[in-house]
Amino acid sequence: MRGPTIYDVASAAGVATSTVSRAFSTPSRVGAATREHVLAVAEQLGYRPNPHARALLSDHHSTVAMVVSDITNPHYFELIRGAEMRAKASEHTLVLVNAEESARIELEQIQRLLPSVDGFVLAASRLPDENLAHLAAQRPVVLVSRELPGLPCALLDHVDGCRQIVQHLDSLGHRHLVYLAGPRSSWMASTRWSALRTAADEAGMRADRVGPFTPKVAQGGLAADAALVTGATAFVAHNDLLAIGVVQRLQQRMVRVPADVSVVGFDDIFAADLCTPRLTTLGGAHADVGRAAVEILLKAAVRGTADGPPVRVVLPTELRLRESTGPVA
Numbered sequence: 181m182r183g184p185t186i187y188d189v190a191s192a193a194g195v196a197t198s199t200v201s202r203a204f205s206t207p208s209r210v211g212a213a214t215r216e217h218v219l220a221v222a223e224q225l226g227y228r229p230n231p232h233a234r235a236l237l238s239d240h241h242s243t244v245a246m247v248v249s250d251i252t253n254p255h256y257f258e259l260i261r262g263a264e265m266r267a268k269a270s271e272h273t274l275v276l277v278n279a280e281e282s283a284r285i286e287l288e289q290i291q292r293l294l295p296s297v298d299g300f301v302l303a304a305s306r307l308p309d310e311n312l313a314h315l316a317a318q319r320p321v322v323l324v325s326r327e328l329p330g331l332p333c334a335l336l337d338h339v340d341g342c343r344q345i346v347q348h349l350d351s352l353g354h355r356h357l358v359y360l361a362g363p364r365s366s367w368m369a370s371t372r373w374s375a376l377r378t379a380a381d382e383a384g385m386r387a388d389r390v391g392p393f394t395p396k397v398a399q400g401g402l403a404a405d406a407a408l409v410t411g412a413t414a415f416v417a418h419n420d421l422l423a424i425g426v427v428q429r430l431q432q433r434m435v436r437v438p439a440d441v442s443v444v445g446f447d448d449i450f451a452a453d454l455c456t457p458r459l460t461t462l463g464g465a466h467a468d469v470g471r472a473a474v475e476i477l478l479k480a481a482v483r484g485t486a487d488g489p490p491v492r493v494v495l496p497t498e499l500r501l502r503e504s505t506g507p508v509a
Contacts, residue, residue: 183226183227183228184222184225184226184227185227186200186201186227188225188227189218189221189222189225189227192221192224192225193217193218193221193222195214195217195218199214199218200218200222203215203218203219242271242272242273242298243272243273243274243275243296243297243298244267244272244273244274244275244297244298244299244300244301244474244477244478245274245275245276245277245290245293245297245299245300245301246260246263246274246275246276246277246300246301246303246470246474247277247278247279247286247289247290247300247301247302247303247305248260248276248277248278248279248303248304249279249280249281249286249303249304249305249306250278250279250280250281250395251276251278253395253419253421253449254420254421254447254449254450254451255419255420255447255449255466256303257449257450258466258467258470259303259324259466259467259469259470260274260276260470261467261470262466262467262468262469262470262471262472262474263301263470263471263473263474264470265467265471266470266471266474266475266478267474267478270478272298272474272478274474275293275297277289277290277293279305279306281306281363281394282306283306283307283308283311283365286302286305286306286307287307287311290315294318294319297319298319298320298477299319299320299321299322299477299480300315300319300320300321300322300477301321301322301324301470301473301474301477302321302322302323302324302326303324303325303473304324304325304326304366304367304368305323305326305367306363306365306366309328312328312331313328313330313331316330316331320477320480321477322334322473322474322476322477322480323335324469324470324473325367325368325469326367326368327367327492330490331490332476332477332480332490332491332492333473333490333491333492333493334469334470334472334473334476334493334494334495335469335493335494335495336464336465336466336469336494336495336496336497337464337494337495337496337497338368338371338372338375338446338462338497339371339375340496340497341375341446341462341464341497341499342372342375342376342378342379342462343375343379344462344497344498344499345376345379345416345444345462345499346376346379346380346382346383346385347379347383348444348460348499348501348505349385349414349442349444349505350383350385352442352505352506352507352508353507353508354385354413354414354442354508355384355385355386355413355508356385356386356387356388356410356411356412356413356414357376357380357385357386357387357388357412357413357414357415357416358387358388358389358390358407358410358412358414358415358416359372359373359376359377359387359388359389359390359391359416359418360390360391360393360403360406360407360415360416360417360418360422360423360426361373361389361390361391361392361393361418362391362392362393362395362418362419362422363392363393363394363395364392366392366418369391369392369418372418372446373389376416377389386412388410388412390403390406390407390409390410391403391406391418393418393422395418395419395421395422396421396422396425397421397422397424397425397428398425399422399425400417400421400422400423400424400425400426400427400428400429401425401428401429401432403415403417403422403425403426403429404425404426404429404430404433405429407426408430408433408435408441412441413440413441413442413508414441414442414443414444414505415441415442415443415444416444416445417443417444417445417446418446419445419446419447420445420446420447420448420449420451420452420459420461421445421449421451422445423443423444423445423446423452423459423461423504424445424451424452424455424459426443427443427455427457427459427504430443437457437504438457438503438504438505438506439506439509440509442460442504442505442506443459443460443504443505444459444460444461444462444504444505445459445460445461445462446461446462447461447462447463447466448461448462448463448464448500449461452500452502453502457502457503457504458502458503458504459502459504460499460500460501460502460503460504460505461499461500461502462497462498462499462500463497463498463499463500464495464496464497464498465495465496468495469493469495472493472495473493476491476493
């Protein structure tokens with residue numbers, strides 16, 4: 181036997197179904213006396229609102245989606261944890277999506293989720309700018325590790341971070357570095373290369389770039405071989421996974437790290453402190469980035485903040501010095 185519906189409550193209370201819906205979902209839009217009457221009738225009939233139907237009527241789902249470019253990358257662990265904790269604190273559910281380093285998969289997953297979430301946090305999105313702008317016209321969007329004019333974002337200060345890397349290598353006597361670039365569609369890859377090149381110019385150092393490479397350990401061999409051809413004494417890899425693969429390949433080729441070549445990564449994943457030699461890498465408060473991104477999204481999607489310039493949260497980076505960097509021989 182079916183239970184009472186919103187239509188039964190509306191009929192018994194003598195009001196429209198939309199009034200019943202507002203009495204449960206947005207009580208501020210219903211007079212106090214009317215709301216009390218509707219709730220009393222609903223209680224008498226034993227009616228309980230359907231959360232899915234209520235979400236369709238109010239377009240508030242208490243759910244946000246976080247899309248990451250590669251869920252197997254440990255870099256995202258802390259980012260996801262911070263985002264999930266902030267969502268849970270506001271009684272929202274965080275849905276996690278793995279884009280598998282594919283713009284096509286990312287777009288397909290987003291389109292499937294559009295009707296059922298309040299907004300998107302896109303971490304290192306591979307989507308073209310026009311796709312992001314089109315998505316933002318339909319749902320609130322916050323970018324992580326990427327910037328696009330007109331959209332809010334949360335990220336670490338990699339421009340200053342790259343300056344820290346170059347200054348560290350310069351202090352060790354290195355005069356030639358090579359950047360092992362990430363994916364061609366990665367905004368962060370181009371940002372890091374630009375910042376490294378600028379800082380190197382300021383220090384009177386030579387900077388080369390090779391790649392792109394998929395930011396995984398398995399690509400480290402190709403990256404190391406390409407970097408050795410340049411003659412650089414310092415290799416700066418797009419992320420820690422690639423850097424670890426580079427170190428492994430250099431060891432196979434009897435190239436000593438750091439006696440012959442210094443290696444630097446990005447992200448400060450837990451494995452950076454476990455490999456041999458331990459990896460010098462640029463880190464930061466990734467959990468705080470995830471937390472800030474969800475905070476921005478909730479304000480836009482749930483609280484209805486007034487229009488204004490998009491929020492841009494930039495958190496500091498810190499170069500974690502370990503044994504993979506050393507003085508030039």
